[in-house]
Amino acid sequence: MAIVTYIPRAFPLTFLEGREIPPIVSGVLRNIPFAVLGALIFPAILFVQAGNLLFGFIGAIAAFALAFAGANVIVVVMGSIAVLAVYSLIF
């Protein structure tokens, strides 16, 4: 398990070091972080509590609202946790 986890992490970082990459490929690689964030957030954020889509939905709204208001990452994290903690204490 350790080896097959390590290979995808280490191979590109060491192999690509100091190599010229065609501009179109490097453009695609620069796009990866934002594409992967979209894919990591959706749809999984809705399933944080099994069988209760509303719970994840409220968490998502809280996180996006805080982030768009300009809160830094820690505040977004703690704020979303607080909103959901209050929500699950009430309901």
Add this chain to the structure above:
Amino acid sequence: MTFTNGIRAGLSIAIGYFPIALTFGLLAKTTGLSMWEAVAMSMFVFAGAAQYISLTLISTGVDPILIVLNTFVVNIRHFLMTASLNEKMQPDARWKKAIYAFGVTDETFSVLATKKENNIKTPFAFGVMIISYGSWVSFTALGHVIGANLPAFLQAAMSIALYAMFVGLLVPSMKGNRKVVLLALFGAIIHSVLYWSGLLSTGWAILVATLGSAILVEILYVRIRKGVKHSG
């Protein structure tokens, strides 16, 4: 961008790993893994999704070869992430990169790759990874020792932490940047479609969604740029 800055930037990951690692320690115990086995898995593998899935497979008595294969598929998206990260990081000795490559997870990657600056310093990356790794390993152990979950309401609420962090990292880059918005949107839509249609397993679905979105948007923008040149 020092080591200490890295530690600070990794703090939200450490918080997000807390409930997941704690639960992993607990589940590992109930699956029959010893304290050492659970901690060793967190120390040597350091990959949340893969470790959780392997617990399920261990408990159902699946062939170890299949567990290893499955782990590889679940982690295959890291090929894309580290290839992309390579563009952001300062050039450095291969052995240093081989060391911090071990610390690349969805979360550490996201923190590093969404930095405004290019040429991220190696010590900064180490800082982000070490606090994340410390949290993952030590809370795995704690979960195994106390053998109990957090209070239900807190456990549920904290399960949002890592997703909230992803949102907190993504949104500042989205502001005033239509390309970033499109990339995230396509990534989310393609992954959701693949998820609900059940076409691909999670490991492949994230890979296909990410690559699909990154290529699609790049082609779109190359065309727009050409269009602008022709009309101008």
